[in-house]
Amino acid sequence: MLAGPLTSDPKLAEIQVAWKAASTERERRLLALDFEQKLRTEKREVCRRAAALGEVGPADFFSQNLTHTKGPAAGNPFVFEPWQRGFELYKRDERGKRIPASGREGS
Secondary structure, three states: OOOOOOOOOHHHHHHHHHHHHOOOHHHHHHHHHHHHHHHHHHHHHHHHHHHHHOOOOHHHHHHHHOEOOOOOOOOOEOOOOOOOOOOOOEEEOOOOOEEEOOOOOOO
């Protein structure tokens, strides 16, 4: 991810630029660790906001926040196949509280 296209997050993009310009492996390793920590913090915050709002489903969350890291799709958004979009992890009751999707109420 560090070597790929710049992310839309300015803080992460700044680290990417520094990583590409680094002259030693030690410097690159330290920048990679910093990038990983900031990325994890940012993703956790995005998850918290999405869960609190209850507006983003799994398919939308994945495509908006995750990218493939290996293979021919590396660097591209993680997009669900049409058949995967039909899965529901939870529904909302009349008060807006999340409840497991059908058949999972007891788990």
